[in-house]
Amino acid sequence: VISNVVRVSSRSRPDVSEVVIEFAWKTNMDFASMDVREKLDLVDLPDDAERPVLLRFDPSLDPIMRISLYGDEDLITLRILAEDELKPALEGLSVESGVMGIEAVGGVAAVEISGGLEEEIHVEVEEAKLANLGIPISRVITRLSEENINLTAGDIKEGEIEYLVRTLNEFKQVEEIQDIIIDFKNNVPIKIRDIGNVRKGHKERKVITRVNGKESVEIAIFKEAGANTVTVAKLVKERLKEIEKRLRKFSDSIRLEIILDQSGFIERSIKEVIYTALWGGILAILILFLFLRSIKNTLIISLAIPLSVVATFFFMHISAVSLNIMSLGGLALGVGMLVDNSIVVLESIDRYRRKGYSAIDSANTGASEVGRAVIASTLTTICVFIPIIFVKGIAGQLFNDQALTVTYSLLISLLVAITLIPMLSSLKIDRKKNPDIKRNGENAVITGNLLPTRILYILLYPLFIVFDIVFPAITRVYPGVVNFALSRKLLIITIALSILGGSWYLYINLGKELIPELSQGEFSIKIKKPVGTPLADMLKTVKRIETIASDNPEIQTIYTITGSTSQAGGTIAEERENIGEINISLREKSNRKLEKNVMADLRHKLKQIPAVEYKFSRPAYFTYLTPVEVEIKGYNLNILEKLSKTVIARLEEVKGLADIKSTIEGGIPEIQIIFNRQRLSQLGLDLNTIANIIRDNILGNVSTEFSRRERKVDIRVRVRKEDIGNVEDLKNFVVNPEGEKPITLASIAEINIKKGPGEIRRLNQERVVVVSANLVGRDLRSVVMDIEEKIADIKITSGFEVSVSGQSREMLVAFSSMVFAIALAAFLVYIVMASQFESLLHPFVIMFTIPFALVGVVLALFITAKPISVIVLIGVVMLAGIVVNNAIVLIDCINTRRKEGMPRREAIIEGGKIRLRPILMTTTTTVLGLLPLALGLGEGAELRMPMGITVIGGLLFSTLLTLILIPVVYDLVEKAKESVWRVG
Missing domain, CATH: 1.20.1640.10 (Multidrug efflux transporter AcrB transmembrane domain)
Structure with a gap:
């Protein structure tokens, strides 16, 4: 058993699950991490599951800077420049030479790139031709990897010379791929050009980043543990000036813009504290002079x-x-x-x-x-x-x-x-040695010799008059x-x-x-549309919000992420096509009233966009918990959904709440393939093999890599999208292309369109739904009291529990x-x-x-x-x-x-x-x-x-x-x- 654990929560989505372990305050997290890793190593996971990644939830693990790279160049070029120029320059790694080509920026732990388009070579084959020729797609994948070789074969010594033996058979040009022989049919070679085509393309887009209405590539800078944020940020800014000069030689249109800089707020805050201390000291000294x-x-x-x-x-x-x-x-x-x-x-x-x-x-x-x-x-x-x-x-x-x-x-x-x-x-002071002191006294001489002192007397003279009336009166009256x-x-x-x-x-x-919320002139809006919304539709919604925000003259920068949300505290960023994030930076950084008004205006306008859930948040320095959270625990998902709707209705009656949302989502639209095991056995087919064939045809498979100037570009083999573009195509898909008689998927499996669970949350091994909300114009405790009063009379089925959590618990x-x-x-x-x-x-x-x-x-x-x-x-x-x-x-x-x-x-x-x-x-x-x-x-x-x-x-x-x-x-x-x- 792991010690000092306060609560364990989990969130499971298709292909990924996140487990959060909260420890008691002052727990040694280094030992806790070791303990958790030991326990994880004992867990027997499915064969196709990756090894769990252990991350520490820490605000210092957030990127200290976000930089936008944009220009007139295409998005593939911008992505390449970010990976080949910016990343090595900031991390100290040279991709071209493989050595420390540029001095590393001290304190930078990692540089992560997102957005733009990642280059990829597509080998798209026609499913019908493969079926007619009896060639499985796995054969195409294997042949490409076999024909793209660069291996060391050992050494041969001849006389005094020792030779390194290498087998070189890599693709030099993309066009070569089309002429690769896949198989022979009736002694006739079947090349890739006979069954499909090869083209330069890009990986399927999952995340789109934009700055002020223009698509861009985002570069996130992470500092090393213990490194000073302000110092690292200064070093990065100096390096960016050098990088921008190099990029301008490539194209005059390319620009680098800092869209997030944590050091700015820290520097300004520290300066304000110093000024506060200085003014406090000056006022204290002045009042001393007034008395003395x-x-x-x-x-x-x-x-x-x-x-x-x-x-x-x-x-x-x-x-x-x-x-x-x-x-x-x-x-x-x-x-x-x-x-x-x-x-x-x-x-x-x-x-x-x-x-x-x-x-x-x-x-x-x-x-x-x-x-x-x-x-x-x-x-x-x-x-x-x-x-x-x-x-x-x-x-x-x-x-x-x-x-x-x-x-x-x-x-x-x-x-x-x-x-x-x-x-x-x-x-x-010896008065005999100084006649001025003897004649006028110490204070008079000091005052006469210092011009600032005379000015001080003149400025404080009105206060002297008031003080000389009030203080003696207090002294007389007090006894x-x-x-x-x-x-x-x-x-x-x-x-x-x-x-x-x-x-x-x-x-x-x-x-x-x-804790009072810190106003930094920056805030973000996380948005979500119904599950199953395509990335293109989500982008339209994000663009609409960009237009709304750009109409406000107080907003300086609008940075958006479509298909993902920014990571927080070292956690993995969530990637789904139906989510997005709009980051707003104001012109005036320290105007709290202005920030509040801008947020209120955007909230009002976002209500007019249908089918969009949204949540406003400021950069968090102390806690990531939503101010108000209501946890609904129970064993039945349908009852949990009904209770969450009731709780949301009650919360909408509470004054001072905004951005009310539930973690329950609509199911993910799925095409579910349920195989007939008896039929598979009769036909001598293997379920795992067929599942892999379906995956290779629809998702595709990276068979090998194309080398270009020390860069590696994936070569993905897949069936043309139009060949399996709908459910009927999937039903008619041939699962045994090498067989004598074609067998369609519909003949061995039942194919249904259903909705699978979008997300499953658990808290301390119980299913849970969380209804969250932000505060607007009211304090936390009074709102929590109102919520507790509103939910007190909800009829709760036995085995279910409704409780207020969030920041109120902390x-x-x-x-x-x-x-x-x-x-x-x-x-x-x-x-x-x-x-x-x-x-x-x-x-x-x-x-x-x-x-x-x-x-x-x-x-x-x-x-x-x-x-x-x-x-x-x-x-x-x-x-x-x-x-x-x-x-x-x-x-x-x-x-x-x-x-x-x-x-x-x-x-x-x-x-x-x-x-x-x-x-x-x-x-x-x-x-x-x-x-x-x-x-x-x-x-x-x-x-x-x-x-x-x-x-x-x-x-x-x-x-x-x-x-x-x-x-x-x-x-x-x-x-x-x-x-x-x-x-x-």
Whole structure:
């Protein structure tokens, strides 16, 4: 038994079957692959079945680039150019010389070509002539292979010379094939020209690719495992410029166009994250300057940002964390927090300077006073990342890189705060050596010497005026507010609990989704027509959709595949004549509203095309599951079909669903030949032989290859299509051309036209039908609840089951593990604080900030109309470590004042008064540092925005409660403790 298997599903179609094995998260897939391969080798498959191909389902196995080759040349020439020029140039293999003729593009694993026409030589024989002459088609196939020889016969040594012996009898010209003697009848040679004709042609078309209305050849580029997508794409683009120059020498009309480039989205997203982090850092520094009004102190604190970021890159390199959206997002998320520790330390040092301490003494005393508090607050922020090892599903995969970058940056910022900040603060410029400083002061001289600083003062002057009015007012009012709160504890607690209860009502009305969809300015439409639709008819439908799409001026590129769909995650692309795919690329890549409108417009117009099923999808980076899937399990296919129709009808009643489709297809039209075994035995005929004769006549057989300039072209032998063009021709087909008396197929077999199963799906060894749908304008959880309500009253036969699956199943796994992670993070925060305060009660007081931070999160999500997702829950985990920091600093200061002999109430008010400024500074810098993240600008913002909103909302609300509620709870707990001691 293979371990860690979650579910096994299969999909069987004519000539192919695909089995998908899903494993538990964090399973070692290398060992799992070996285990599966061992078990497959034990399976006894039919003799004519090929060895199973084992593929790993991985988004990194998708092609990183798709290139279109088109021009005025015919499609056979374009295909040859793609195979002879592009493929060897990009893979490093030279077909002409068989050596490494061109330097290989580093990181390219494979180059696959599709579309165009593949050259093939057709030997088409007349079935009637073969029957009259008594020559089986297998004889033609054998004779061609016998006459086309190039073999090594060994060596002959004569004297000092050793000769290689070769038998050379290959076809030099296609015309030679017509003169090959197949047999002799009455001593008369029968040549191929006597029974048929030879012509240059192409393989039967299965896939047609088009770009902007022109047929083309598609070249898909796959990167090596572990190779960097952006680097490989750059190398490929450089090589394409060289290739295009060579192709232009062949024909001026030939063009190469990149129709898909994953590196573009990655590069743009990373740039946006970097800009977000830069703007966050700039805003944090500006707010510091607003509070401190000191260039020197602002610069000292601001050093924490570049030092922490640069050192973080070093540790990322050591731990093999790449620069990606999540890792850089962690830096963008933490950029505002990098100065928090430095603010607390510098503010404490500055307070002692104002008391008259020397520079060195104030640095020592101030840093020592808050040292334990900043270490504890940093550790509480970092320890929340420990639970990620228990997080299952996609959340754990997303969180890992971000957790490491935030941890590295915060640890380095702590080191800067307790070492570099005190050292720089203790430095004092000698005023005697600089008369300007003696006369005007340090800050004035620095300001006067720096033109940018003067400009900064001018730009911030309106803010200075507002700040100088608001902040002093808050400072004056706050002690009175705390005093009022301490006198009205019951009122404050009641208000706090009411807010907590009210937020629950908002919470249950928030939507829920797994992961926000990434808008990339690209999407695809998979279409399907009834089974049995010829490729030519499917192409007409695809062309009609191309025309509809080309009328929209916002669409830049339309790339279509007829007869196939693009592969995903390493799976084999599905090839059937009745399917197709339309890939749309927009002119504006980061306009989410535009993309949504274009998709809605196309959906509306596609409804007008009869007998077409369609499904819209965006490029998937995290999951390939359809948002909504309803699985119907059972043993009877007819009942499953009836249930699926009922489910589809119910789903059509649910608002917010689109592209509803079922996996049940109409049967494939088949001509079924059922042999009469008794009749075959009487006539001395072999069933297997006859089946092969029928296949060779209808499908044909590749007998040998024609060599042309080191290229191999298949020579296919088959009966003319017009000879067996209908059922009657098949019935009259002679199955024993060498026999004395001709025997027709109809005399030994029953020939019926029926429909065979188009596709059979199974899940965990049970037959299953899947009804899928996409979401439009609604969150996943609310839609799933509506679906569950709609399908609840469906009458289900015993032995059948209807259940909701898709992304909702993955969402439940991720959410449950994230809730556990949040609870564990809160517990770890409590443990760290208990060790720092050497008390169990004071950490309990501080923990009150966490539930009220969640109130802020709910309010922020409700106001911005954002659903709860894995990204939001990751933000909540981080909040558990962040929101306690202000309370830690406040409680630590209150305890210090009490140790100095100050009464409890007075110490609470004084502690709040002392810590008000650093609390507001750290909160404001963190919030403004996160503001660019929360605004959701640029590509990839769907992953950044929810987390920014979550942390900002939770931090702002918890800060307000920290300044008012925490003093009240602290006083209540201390009173209760004193009462217990008195009773004791």
